[in-house]
Amino acid sequence: MNTPRLPSTVPYPASKTSAARIAGDGISTGLQLLFAAAVGITVINLFATQTLIGPIAAALGLDARLSGMVAMLPQLGYAAGLVLLVPLADLLENRRLIVRLLMCCALALAAATLSTSGWLFLLAIFLAGAASSAIQIMVPLAALMACEAHRGKVVGNVMSGLMLGILLSRPLASLLVDAGGWRLLYLVLAVSVTVVAITLRRTLPLRQPAAILSYPALIRSLWSLLRSQPVLRRRALTAALAMAAFSLFWTAVALLLTQQPFNMNQRHIALFALAGAAGAIVAPLAGRIGDRGWTRQATLAAHLLMIGALLLAGVAGAGWGGFAISIHPWLALGMLVLAAIGLDAGVTTDQTLGRRAINLLQPEARGRLNGLFVGIFFIGGALGAASAALAWVAGGWSGVCLAGIAYAAAALIFAVFQQR
Numbered sequence: 001m002n003t004p005r006l007p008s009t010v011p012y013p014a015s016k017t018s019a020a021r022i023a024g025d026g027i028s029t030g031l032q033l034l035f036a037a038a039v040g041i042t043v044i045n046l047f048a049t050q051t052l053i054g055p056i057a058a059a060l061g062l063d064a065r066l067s068g069m070v071a072m073l074p075q076l077g078y079a080a081g082l083v084l085l086v087p088l089a090d091l092l093e094n095r096r097l098i099v100r101l102l103m104c105c106a107l108a109l110a111a112a113t114l115s116t117s118g119w120l121f122l123l124a125i126f127l128a129g130a131a132s133s134a135i136q137i138m139v140p141l142a143a144l145m146a147c148e149a150h151r152g153k154v155v156g157n158v159m160s161g162l163m164l165g166i167l168l169s170r171p172l173a174s175l176l177v178d179a180g181g182w183r184l185l186y187l188v189l190a191v192s193v194t195v196v197a198i199t200l201r202r203t204l205p206l207r208q209p210a211a212i213l214s215y216p217a218l219i220r221s222l223w224s225l226l227r228s229q230p231v232l233r234r235r236a237l238t239a240a241l242a243m244a245a246f247s248l249f250w251t252a253v254a255l256l257l258t259q260q261p262f263n264m265n266q267r268h269i270a271l272f273a274l275a276g277a278a279g280a281i282v283a284p285l286a287g288r289i290g291d292r293g294w295t296r297q298a299t300l301a302a303h304l305l306m307i308g309a310l311l312l313a314g315v316a317g318a319g320w321g322g323f324a325i326s327i328h329p330w331l332a333l334g335m336l337v338l339a340a341i342g343l344d345a346g347v348t349t350d351q352t353l354g355r356r357a358i359n360l361l362q363p364e365a366r367g368r369l370n371g372l373f374v375g376i377f378f379i380g381g382a383l384g385a386a387s388a389a390l391a392w393v394a395g396g397w398s399g400v401c402l403a404g405i406a407y408a409a410a411a412l413i414f415a416v417f418q419q420r
Contacts, residue, residue, distance in 0.1 A: 027145040027154055034203060035142045036161025038196045039135045042102065043165040045109060045128050045189050046074045048173035052182050059182070060118040073122055077129025079378060082136060082371040087218040089137040089367025094207040095200070098134045098141075102197035105131035109190035113183050135162065136374050140366040141207060143359035149291060152356040156287020159352045160280050167277035167344060170250075171270030178267060210364060218368065225368055229361060234418045235354035236373045238299070240380025241411035242350045245306055245404040247384030249313070249343055250276075252392050252400040253336070256317050261329040275337045279344025286352040295353050296415075302349035303412035307405055309342030314401035343404075350411070351377070 049056065053070045056062070062070070081101075088097055108128035115121035139158055146154035176185040213221065226232060250273070257264040257272060264272065289298045314320040316335035325332045354377075358369045384407065391399040 027142065031145075031203065032142065032154060032157045034199065035138055035158045038102075038161070038200060039138055039158060040161035040165030040168075041189075041192045041196055042105065042132050042135050043162055044169040044172065045105075045125070045186075045193075046078055046132055047166055047169035048185060048189070049074060049125065052173055052177060052185070055177065055182050056121070057118075060115065060121055062118040062122075069122055070125070073126040074129035074132075075378065075382070077126040078132055079375060081130035081133025082375040082378075083222070084219070085130065085133050086136045086371035087222070087368045088215070089140070090209050090218060090365060091213070091215060092209075094137060094141050094209070095204040098137050098204070099197050099201045101131045101134035101137070102193055102200070105134070106190050106193040106197060109186050109193060113186040113190060133371070136370045137367060139355065140359055140370045141204070143355070144207070144363070144366065145205075148360070151359060152287035152290035152352070153284060154287065155356045155359060156284040156290075156352045159287070159348065159355060160283035163280035163283060163344070163348045163351075164277055167273060167280055171273040174267065174270040209367075212364075221365075222368055222372060225362075225365060226372055229358075229369070231357050231361060232369060232372060234415075235357050236376035238303075238411045238415050239351050239354045239373065239377035240383075241407050241414070242303070242306065242347045243377045243380040244384030244387070245310070245407040245411075246343065246347045247381040248388045248391065248400060248404050248407065249310070249340070251385045251388035252397070253340070255392060256397050256400075257336075261326050262333060272333075272337065272340070276340030276344055279341040279346075280348050282345045283348050283352045286349040287356060290353050290356045295357065298349060299353055299415050300412065302346040302353075303408055303415060304346075305342050305349075306346035306408035307412065309339045309346065310401050310404040310408060312342070313339035313404075314398060318396065318398040318401060320398070320401075346408070 049070050056070050085101065105128050108124045108131060112121055112124040112128065115124060139155065139162070142158045143151050143155050173185055176188060253272075254269050256262070257269050286298060286302075289295070311320070312335055315323045316325070316332045316339060319325050323332070354373065355370070358373050359366060361369055384404075387403055388400060391403040393399075395402065
């Protein structure tokens with residue numbers, strides 16, 4: 001059987017294949033769902049360890065000063081992959097590159113499962129994070145396969161899987177650890193990523209980019225792309241500020257929920273995070289809005305939604321406006337869930353519109369453009385996570401909400417200023 005071959009600079013033809021009928025947007029619905037599932041499963045390992053620092057450090061005898069690396073190294077590895085591996089998408093055949101990276105990720109996760117040495121475990125999760133950068137090759141490949149008129153819709157569908165993976169990673173980790181320990185989590189992840197790699201190997205079309213640069217030249221070109229693409233700079237900055245508010249909220253909310261009057265344990269917090277994941281369902285809608293030419297209005301609405309969600313979180317968690325939390329704890333909890341959904345929806349909308357915009361730029365540089373975009377907004381996420389502890393110590397939940405509002409307001413102001 002001949003393998004479908006995808007040209008490097010034009011959309012995948014809207015024709016019938018033996019696998020599925022290609023939808024009107026240029027890529028089959030089944031393949032869109034596969035992309036969404038693949039990126040959602042792969043991204044889990046980047047965030048799952050954030051709630052497992054204590055158990056893993058104790059089991060492997062990690063020094064307390066090194067325990068924070070359990071949460072940090074997967075994302076540092078991912079950042080390294082964005083810079084060093086994702087640009088290869090503009091040089092090497094994409095299907096083979098994606099499958100090989102995912103198999104490396106699965107092997108690294110298996111090594112983490114079996115590790116008895118703290119240093120071996122840390123190396124394994126760093127390498128798994130780096131190989132997980134295959135996500136940023138899959139997203140632009142899905143965009144390339146879509147018709148331009150429906151590119152936002154397709155990117156939104158794939159992004160919904162990515163955001164669900166991020167949002168569900170912590171509750172999934174908590175539930176699996178509760179069922180069988182942290183090694184069970186890594187075993188499940190290793191098997192799942194292996195299944196994803198095998199499925200993509202059998203399903204994806206070939207795409208050989210029309211490479212005109214060597215690998216060192218591709219790496220050197222990253223700075224030139226950032227300087228020459230104002231759309232990339234604008235969308236990456238607003239995405240970074242939105243991601244900062246997102247990370248700030250989700251890093252600190254567990255501290256709030258363990259206190260009076262909520263008194264929630266880890267399982268309850270996992271269910272709270274699961275409810276908050278509902279905000280990811282807006283990604284396909286955001287993509288369709290972008291396809292209709294309403295990107296500016298939707299971007300501003302997303303930032304306003306984030307501000308409103310954080311104001312609601314301040315009412316529910318800190319008693320802003322005179323709200324009596326101790327008298328109405330269940331109402332307060334419901335308001336916090338709505339705030340989480342609203343914040344996640346705003347962040348997802350901003351990121352989906354941003355990805356759509358950059359995937360309409362230079363086709364021959366999609367790998368590098370996506371790597372730069374994601375790398376910059378991950379810096380924002382790291383800033384938000386780091387500032388969560390400072391905001392909590394300085395002002396409790398009120399400090400957290402005010403810091404989040406500041407990030408969201410900065411994104412709104414910057415978007416308004418740049419789009420005039």
